[in-house]
Amino acid sequence: MAAEQGQAAVDPFGGDLVARIAAGDRRAEADFIRYYERGVRVVVRRRCRPGDPVAEDIAQDVLARVLERLRAGAIRDAQSLPAYIQAAIVYTTNAEYRNRKPTESPDVIDDMAGEENPVTRLSSNQLGTLLRALLLQLPVARDREILSRFYLDEQDKEAVCRDLGIEASHFHRVVFRARERFRELLAQAGVRSPE
Amino acid sequence: MTPPGTTSQRMAVWLESAWLARYLDRQLSGEEVAWFEAYVLDKPDLLEAVEADTALRDTLALGRNAEARARSDGMASSDTNHEPKIEKTPPARLRNFAKLAIPVSLAAGLALGFLGQSFLHPGDNADELIGSPTHLVFNVMRGPSGPPQIERPESASAYVLVDVSVPSAAQHVALRMEGYDSIPLASSADGFASFLLRRSTMRSPTVAAISYELDGARETREITLPAMAVWNR
Numbered sequence: 001m002a003a004e005q006g007q008a009a010v011d012p013f014g015g016d017l018v019a020r021i022a023a024g025d026r027r028a029e030a031d032f033i034r035y036y037e038r039g040v041r042v043v044v045r046r047r048c049r050p051g052d053p054v055a056e057d058i059a060q061d062v063l064a065r066v067l068e069r070l071r072a073g074a075i076r077d078a079q080s081l082p083a084y085i086q087a088a089i090v091y092t093t094n095a096e097y098r099n100r101k102p103t104e105s106p107d108v109i110d111d112m113a114g115e116e117n118p119v120t121r122l123s124s125n126q127l128g129t130l131l132r133a134l135l136l137q138l139p140v141a142r143d144r145e146i147l148s149r150f151y152l153d154e155q156d157k158e159a160v161c162r163d164l165g166i167e168a169s170h171f172h173r174v175v176f177r178a179r180e181r182f183r184e185l186l187a188q189a190g191v192r193s194p195e
Numbered sequence: 196m197t198p199p200g201t202t203s204q205r206m207a208v209w210l211e212s213a214w215l216a217r218y219l220d221r222q223l224s225g226e227e228v229a230w231f232e233a234y235v236l237d238k239p240d241l242l243e244a245v246e247a248d249t250a251l252r253d254t255l256a257l258g259r260n261a262e263a264r265a266r267s268d269g270m271a272s273s274d275t276n277h278e279p280k281i282e283k284t285p286p287a288r289l290r291n292f293a294k295l296a297i298p299v300s301l302a303a304g305l306a307l308g309f310l311g312q313s314f315l316h317p318g319d320n321a322d323e324l325i326g327s328p329t330h331l332v333f334n335v336m337r338g339p340s341g342p343p344q345i346e347r348p349e350s351a352s353a354y355v356l357v358d359v360s361v362p363s364a365a366q367h368v369a370l371r372m373e374g375y376d377s378i379p380l381a382s383s384a385d386g387f388a389s390f391l392l393r394r395s396t397m398r399s400p401t402v403a404a405i406s407y408e409l410d411g412a413r414e415t416r417e418i419t420l421p422a423m424a425v426w427n428r
Contacts, residue, residue, distance in 0.1 A: 039236035042246045046232075050256030082233035090229070131257065151252045157220055169327060172216050172346060173358075176332060179251055180360055181386070186254065 018081060022073040032070065033063060036085060043086065047093045058096055062088045134185045143178035150175060205238070208400075208421040212345040215241060219248050240341050328352035329394070329423065333359045335405060335416035342421065355394050355423060358387045359416075365407035372403040380405075397423040 017035075020028035041059045048055040066088050069075050075084055135144050145164060149155045161168050205211065217223050218231050235241040330346040343357075361368055361382050368388045371377040380388040388405065399422050406415040 036236055038239070039242055042242045042249070043232050043236065046245060046249050050253045082236045083229070085236060086229055086233040089232070131254065147255060151255050154221075157222060169347070172220055172344065173330070173332060175220065176334075176344060177360075177387075179248070180334060182255075183247075183251065184363065184386075 016078075018070060018075055018078040021067070021070040022076075024071075029067060029071075032067060036066075037063065040085060040089065043089050044093060047089065049097075054096060058089075058092050062092050065092070130189065134182070134189055137185055138178070138181055140178070140181065142174070143181055146175060146178050147182060208342045209345045209348045209423065211241070212342045213348060215244055215342075216344050216346070219245070244341065325352050325354060329355045331355060331357045331420070333357070333405075333418045335359060335361070335418060343418070345421070348423070353394055354391045355397060356389065356391055357420070358389050359405050359418060360386055361388050361405065361407055362386065362409050365409050368405065368407040370403060370405055372401065382407075392420065394423055397421070 017028055017032060021032060037059075040062050041055070044059045044062065045055045048058065062085065066075075066081075066085050069084070075081060135147070138144050142164060146160060146166075149160050149163070150157075155163075157168065157171050160166065161171055166174055206214070214223075214231055214234075218228065223231060235245060327347050327350055329348055329350040329352055331343040332346070333343045334341075363386045365382055365386075365388075368380040368382050369377050370380050370388070370390055378390075380390060382388045388407075397420060401420045403418050403420060404415050405418060406413060408414075
């Protein structure tokens with residue numbers, strides 16, 4: 001790990017990916033997908049509701065839309081490509097949730113996720129009990145509370161710190177440790193996080 | 196935070212870690228989130244950190260949702276007849292560890308206190324009490340460590356506190372750094388080995404090795420201490 005202030009990222013495509021796609025180079029299109037696919041999936045999943053299987057479709061949709069714009073020559077500045085992709089992710093994700101039926105409750109999504117996710121191939125009831133038991137096994141009681149509040153209830157840092165009496169400056173460290181301890185328990189129990 | 200430039204250039208490691216930490220802690224503004232998400236798109240090491248955090252969120256949500264479904268099916272958690280047989284006491288390793296937790300924690304505190312004392316300059320009040328020093332946190336439990344989480348990089352403290360996460364059951368933890376003799380480290384009750392480094396020694400990235408015994412085998416993990424700004428004191 002070197003100090004990399006101001007160091008230009010290596011461009012694996014010689015800096016002309018955008019122009020090559022606009023010129024109809026199919027190999028450049030494959031390079032684009034290969035280069036950005038993982039990043040798009042990760043950011044889309046981050047922006048989707050937990051375990052929502054639609055994340056995969058959204059990621060594909062984003063890549064297809066951006067590729068379409070690249071083919072049309074609508075994006076000319078290679079430097080602006082990441083920002084364009086990020087904006088497409090936000091737009092597509094927001095549109096997905098905005099367009100869902102108002103009567104569709106998050107439970108529907110949970111049920112859909114349950115069928116798709118490898119972890120939920122276990123009996124979902126057993127899994128719930130197992131995860132609850134693992135949470136109870138966390139050696140620091142505050143870990144349970146902070147993980148539930150921060151990740152599940154999406155309480156903000158200020159609220160969590162206020163309610164649990166945590167110094168704001170210690171927040172990141174406390175969450176970091178809680179995460180690691182829970183991951184360790186998951187690993188010991190042979191539970192893998194959803195991929 | 197002000198985005199430091201284009202997303203195609205990598206920030207300094209400490210700055211990147213600060214952005215990542217604030218992103219994961221949901222402390223960035225909407226504009227900052229947009230910039231950072233564009234920045235991480237083609238950076239596998241940062242994507243890995245975001246992915247791990249999202250996976251944890253999803254796992255926790257799965258547990259809560261499955262529990263809710265069980266309740267709705269009439270299988271409330273209080274109905275133990277329907278619960279699978281799960282050992283609710285901590286694993287043996289944790290139980291054994293708990294017995295050691297207090298003495299180890301005390302030892303760690305004493306060791307840190309001793310190190311702190313030995314670094315102090317008699318009569319220099321500015322160094323006798325150090326508040327909010329720069330704090331680096333490394334995670335080496337799942338293979339090679341990426342960049343550390345960096346808290347308070349702007350601190351004017353002459354020392355940097357370094358925490359390295361180690362498995363709870365790790366024994367005989369030791370730190371080896373180029374130019375220094377190997378030193379033993381006590382791990383705290385919550386699984387961290389800590390040491391202090393004079394900031395002025397961190398002018399360039401330095402590789403250090405943390406080794407420990409786990410289940411009878413000796414394991415070594417490398418960490419890279421980033422270059423830190425050195426203040427005129």
